[in-house]
Amino acid sequence: MTIEQQRFHLPTGVDLDVTLAGPRDAPAIIFLHGFPESHRTWRHQIAALSDRYFVIAPDQRGYAGSSKPDRVEDYAPDRPVADLIALADALGLPGFTLVGHDWGGAIAWTAALNHPDRITRLVICNAPHPFIFQKSLFDDPAQRAASQYIRDFRDPGFEARLGALGLERFFDTSFLKEADPVRLGAEERAIYLEQWRTPGAFTAMLNWYRATTLIVPAVDEAPQRPAFLDGPFPAIPMPTLVIWGMKDTALLPVQLDGLAAYVDHLRVVEVPDAGHFIPWEAPEAVTAAIAGFVGAG
Template identity: 60%
Template sequence: MTELQSLRLSTGVDLDVAISGDPAHPPVILLHGFPESHRTWRHIAPDLARDHYVIAPDQRGYARSSKPEGVANYTPDKIVADLLALADQLKIDRFTLVGHDWGGAVAWMAALQHPDRIERLVIVNAPHPLVFQRTIFDDPEQRKASQYIRRFRDTSIDQGLTGTGLEKFLGSTFAHHVTQAIAGKDKAAYLDEWSQPGAMTAMLNWYRASAIVVPAMDETPPRPAFLDAPFPPMKMPVLVIWGMRDTALLPSQLDLADYVPELTIEKVDAGHFVPWEKPDAVIAAMRRWGI
């Protein structure tokens, strides 16, 4: 991928952005998730850049992008606003949006709220907001798999997330898949990003700012009313690429037909971090779909 550019957005944050390809080509914006960066797409962006204008930001809170203080600065509406401000700054009107993990969650929301801007949507192991919340309530296995979110929302863990404490945390949580699977320059680059002042707190604030309710296994909280109310369908074609060995987001997340009229699902033999576990499969799925 190309060298990062730092862009000041109208939302008041500076984002580091990897930009490649010809601006005259169809634009694609790639959104990473936790605990990554634009590096999520390091094996995928070069292929897309052959015939697309490819934009891959380090989102707010990550790596060397801005890290505003306070949980309230990481609510999904602010992150969606960053996405649109980035597109505006680069003079992009409509675009294909690709998101993995938290980037996918932002992509679902952006596409629901701004269908005029998003021509096509590609989701990689990221849950639809209604399906995710419903399965956390109704599927005991998904609720169990989501308990790590409760841990991530505990602010008492933040002060220990430096040095060896950081590696211990990442080695004993959902994120341990990253530290197990990368080594050498890749691992050093990620550890450098995670070690930036305030980065771990900012990254975890995405979980803390989310409205998703994750009850304890023995808890029976009030059921959110929207789970049983009509929900708007997606207004653009959607490709869902899913690593079927994901232990955090179970196959129940693929029950999407009622909410995505133009749905294509591509299943991959990989875990949660499929963009760098099986990048060739991700590229092939996108190309078959017409990107």
């Protein structure tokens, strides 16, 4: 197996570092990572699936060595969705399976809604459906409490506090609270810190949270409920697999409740002993689920 990294200059105005593996004439799978990671989220799946699939895993805008636009609005969800489609065009892919985790999953949900002609199958790993997530932030007190970190990340003063804390301390006290430390040895820790230290990287990563229109009320707030939460929402048309680590303390299992109403062809795989970072916390389960789903025909 040969894994290569190629830099793509996209018409969306960004350069993305993209990891490629597998035969170019095989069915394509594009993997989208989330915060605060990179294509390495999918290192186990890339290794396991590239014998029979053309595997593509970009470092999304703002992350690792990819471009880091200055403006907050450059990280609104429509921008990485446009990057995704532009990358697929550059690779000559008329259709592909799309896999997303965390923010990559948020982009995958949005892309599936807006580009059903390009995405043949959708796989989501611990990333909430946008409508269900927004609704839960109003209706589910536990999810609202668990999501207060988003308010912190949006605070313009967060970088100053991070600077005082230090990236190493953030890794050890904040990041590891949501991850399995057994799966993150010294080598992986060093890779994270190197990527986070890339000039502009942490602000760019935080700007994904700042650019979204998601409403995150404070725990004790009684905000006016948006009318759209009680209206219809379009369904995802393509076959969809949702893999969920049930020990996720940031995105709670309530995100699975009622999901079938918004996905026409849904399969859910619950992984009891995995948390939020399920692609590398439970790599065998995730890889097996993806392989069985994509190979189902």
